[in-house]
Amino acid sequence: MGVRRSMRTTVALVGTIAVAGVGLLAPAQAAPDRQQSDPPPKQPVATGSGGAVATVDADATAAGLEVLRRGGNAVDAAVAAAAALGVSEPFSAGIGGGGFFVYYDARSGEVSTLDGRESAPATATATRFINPATGQPLAFLEARVSGLSVGTPGTLATWAEALDRWGRRSLARNLAPAIDLAEDGFVVDQTFRSQVEANAAIFADFPATAELYLPGGAPPAVGTVLPNPDLAATYRQIARHGTDVFYEGPIADEIAATVQDPPVRDGATRVVRPGDLTADDLAGYEVIEREPTLVDYRGLQVYGMPPPSSGGSTVGEALNILENYDLGAMDEAQALHHYLEATALAFADRNRYVGDPDVVDVPLDELLSQEFADERACLLDPDAAAPKPVAPGVPDGDYGACATSAEPAAVADDGSTTHLTTADRWGNVVAYTLTIEQTGGSGIAVPGRGFLLNNELTDFNFAPTQGSAPDPNLPGPDKRPRSSMAPTIVLDGDGDPLLALGSPGGATIIGTVLQTLVNRIDLGMDLPTALAAPRLFQPNAVNTSAEPAIDGGPLGAILEDVYRHTLMPTPEIGAATAIEFLGKHRLQAVAEPVRRGGGSAAVLHPRR
Ligand code: GLU
Numbered sequence: 001m002g003v004r005r006s007m008r009t010t011v012a013l014v015g016t017i018a019v020a021g022v023g024l025l026a027p028a029q030a031a032p033d034r035q036q037s038d039p040p041p042k043q044p045v046a047t048g049s050g051g052a053v054a055t056v057d058a059d060a061t062a063a064g065l066e067v068l069r070r071g072g073n074a075v076d077a078a079v080a081a082a083a084a085l086g087v088s089e090p091f092s093a094g095i096g097g098g099g100f101f102v103y104y105d106a107r108s109g110e111v112s113t114l115d116g117r118e119s120a121p122a123t124a125t126a127t128r129f130i131n132p133a134t135g136q137p138l139a140f141l142e143a144r145v146s147g148l149s150v151g152t153p154g155t156l157a158t159w160a161e162a163l164d165r166w167g168r169r170s171l172a173r174n175l176a177p178a179i180d181l182a183e184d185g186f187v188v189d190q191t192f193r194s195q196v197e198a199n200a201a202i203f204a205d206f207p208a209t210a211e212l213y214l215p216g217g218a219p220p221a222v223g224t225v226l227p228n229p230d231l232a233a234t235y236r237q238i239a240r241h242g243t244d245v246f247y248e249g250p251i252a253d254e255i256a257a258t259v260q261d262p263p264v265r266d267g268a269t270r271v272v273r274p275g276d277l278t279a280d281d282l283a284g285y286e287v288i289e290r291e292p293t294l295v296d297y298r299g300l301q302v303y304g305m306p307p308p309s310s311g312g313s314t315v316g317e318a319l320n321i322l323e324n325y326d327l328g329a330m331d332e333a334q335a336l337h338h339y340l341e342a343t344a345l346a347f348a349d350r351n352r353y354v355g356d357p358d359v360v361d362v363p364l365d366e367l368l369s370q371e372f373a374d375e376r377a378c379l380l381d382p383d384a385a386a387p388k389p390v391a392p393g394v395p396d397g398d399y400g401a402c403a404t405s406a407e408p409a410a411v412a413d414d415g416s417t418t419h420l421t422t423a424d425r426w427g428n429v430v431a432y433t434l435t436i437e438q439t440g441g442s443g444i445a446v447p448g449r450g451f452l453l454n455n456e457l458t459d460f461n462f463a464p465t466q467g468s469a470p471d472p473n474l475p476g477p478d479k480r481p482r483s484s485m486a487p488t489i490v491l492d493g494d495g496d497p498l499l500a501l502g503s504p505g506g507a508t509i510i511g512t513v514l515q516t517l518v519n520r521i522d523l524g525m526d527l528p529t530a531l532a533a534p535r536l537f538q539p540n541a542v543n544t545s546a547e548p549a550i551d552g553g554p555l556g557a558i559l560e561d562v563y564r565h566t567l568m569p570t571p572e573i574g575a576a577t578a579i580e581f582l583g584k585h586r587l588q589a590v591a592e593p594v595r596r597g598g599g600s601a602a603v604l605h606p607r608r
Contacts, residue, residue: 041058043602046588046602047586049585050603051423052421052423052589052603055085055577056577059084059181060082060085060420062602063080068422072167072173072174074424074429075163075430076163078420078422079162079171080175080177082099082420083178083235085418086178087181090451093418093436094155094451097153097154097434097441097454098151098158099433100116101162101487102431103166103428103430104303104497104500107426113289113292115287115309117308117309117456118454118480119154119285120477120479120481123477128460129460143458145205145455147259147277150457151454152281152282154285156243157243157285159174166428172240175238176239179239185226188220190597196214196219199443200218205272205443209445229450232450234449234450237251251446252283255282255446256282259275259276260277260278290357292306293316297319298323298522300492300521302315302490304487305433307354307357308357308480309484309486311488311513313354314346319517320369322339332523336515336536342377343510343537343539344388345540348390348392351392352466353367354472356472358479369397372399385544385564385566417434417506418575419501419503420434421579422579425604431487431502432502433503436455437456441453460479484506484510486502486503486509496581499527502576508573511537511538516530527580528590532593534555538565543566546567573595576591577590577599
């Protein structure tokens with residue numbers, strides 16, 4: 001099987017949907033043409049031994065578990081689960097998208113990362129999302145639902161690369177459970193149906209997409225069994241012939257043709273701009289191995305994803321800032337105030353400095369240095385929220401008195417993604433976040449192939465955001481857009497795995513991962529409680545997003561009245577999954593009990 005490989009490392013760092021809701025179609029009334037069956041059982045917490053899988057979806061967790069049971073390792077299980085998510089969570093994951101894979105290898109004790117982020121076409125320019133007719137940035141929806149937003153997908157290459165390096169089984173064997181799932185169908189739940197409803201007007205404009213997700217012209221009813229025979233056939237073709245059929249064969253040609261001439265239905269009034277992705281862009285795609293980010297936090301080693309994701313650097317910088325405070329000695333409101341302020345400071349630096357490191361110069365080791373964080377921490381008022389946005393710092397190696405520079409910049413980032421976490425009997429661990437960007441990606445399916453194309457390139461800034469300073473995240477040829485995905489693995493003081501976690505949620509991913517770490521490490525919550533706890537998020541903006549349990553409760557009142565945060569009610573932030581290693585080969589897999597309808601955690605040998 002052809003494996004697309006590229007070895008590139010960054011400096012070692014130690015111490016170092018809203019879519020048109022109009023015109024929604026009525027629910028499908030027709031009875032499903034397959035007999036309804038029960039989805040696999042779903043539980044948010046599982047404790048035991050022998051390996052673990054935590055995903056947002058019961059079918060995907062079952063796929064990962066089956067692979068572990070048959071002798072696969074954490075990497076095999078991660079690929080099997082991700083491939084199943086391509087069937088049952090197609091609006092968040094799939095071979096039309098990209099992601100970041102973080103791996104702890106038990107034998108070597110090393111953490112590695114793979115960057116499978118989508119890249120822009122070779123012809124991309126900084127004005128990609130500027131409307132030539134007006135000179136103004138395109139409206140987000142117009143950019144999203146277009147060929148312009150589609151980057152070269154990296155997900156399949158990531159699976160192949162991860163398996164080639166660390167897996168025990170072939171890609172073909174790991175695709176088998178997903179092929180079965182695509183053939184037999186999965187049971188539509190309320191989350192799936194709601195995601196289709198939110199996208200119905202878009203999907204209806206693309207016959208290939210409508211055929212997949214608007215059976216009979218309407219969103220599938222909850223309980224319907226929905227197969228995807230086209231995806232089953234695509235997976236099977238990949239299983240037989242390897243990833244070249246996708247990157248250099250017929251599928252590459254079909255992806256390029258779809259992007260260059262989006263197959264819109266006759267009579268659609270939507271403006272769907274063509275893109276410029278070519279078969280050569282696909283043939284040239286590389287998965288990149290990058291040195292993980294690493295910070296020491298309270299004696300633990302926190303490994304994350306380096307640029308082009310801002311996940312590792314922003315979580316890491318915020319943790320370094322928080323290292324200055326004894327959060328465990330604070331009450332919850334005071335600790336959360338510190339978490340929010342540290343996040344805002346780190347976001348200011350993320351926005352100013354982080355982009356694709358192969359194109360822009362990212363001062364990553366400085367952003368992750370304790371000295372820089374200490375300088376930033378002196379701007380954190382323990383008693384009151386700073387007016388937002390705060391200005392970025394100067395990561396120049398010369399630190400001392402509190403100093404700021406440059407104009408502040410705002411962040412706008414939203415979308416949908418999925419995170420999965422796996423571990424095996426040998427002690428290997430995977431934290432893998434993958435996405436097609438918005439829930440439903442570009443909305444454009446490749447005809448006859450059963451998968452949606454991403455809109456990842458809308459993660460670029462459409463126009464400069466940094467005032468007179470250069471913007472690190474403008475589009476460019478072969479450039480990868482900045483991400484917030486933050487697959488994270490934490491090792492204890494002996495270098496053994498302690499935690500692995502991640503989440504979807506665009507920029508909020510950084511807050512979800514950070515808050516879960518603070519909850520678990522500093523506030524004494526066990527992992528299920530840390531993950532279920534109500535969330536807040538502060539991306540260096542005037543408003544702090546707050547889930548209802550905080551916004552309407554006493555904690556919210558203290559944050560507003562005492563610490564002067566402006567809370568903005570937000571129904572739900574993130575959808576995390578995690579694993580904790582409890583010692584003596586015991587582990588605990590954890591998923592959301594409620595958010596996005598609840599996730600699915602499983603261990604190979606449940607504790608009796
Ligand atoms: N495209 C986003 C990113 O890379 C992820 C979208 C989401 O998680 O919802 O940061």
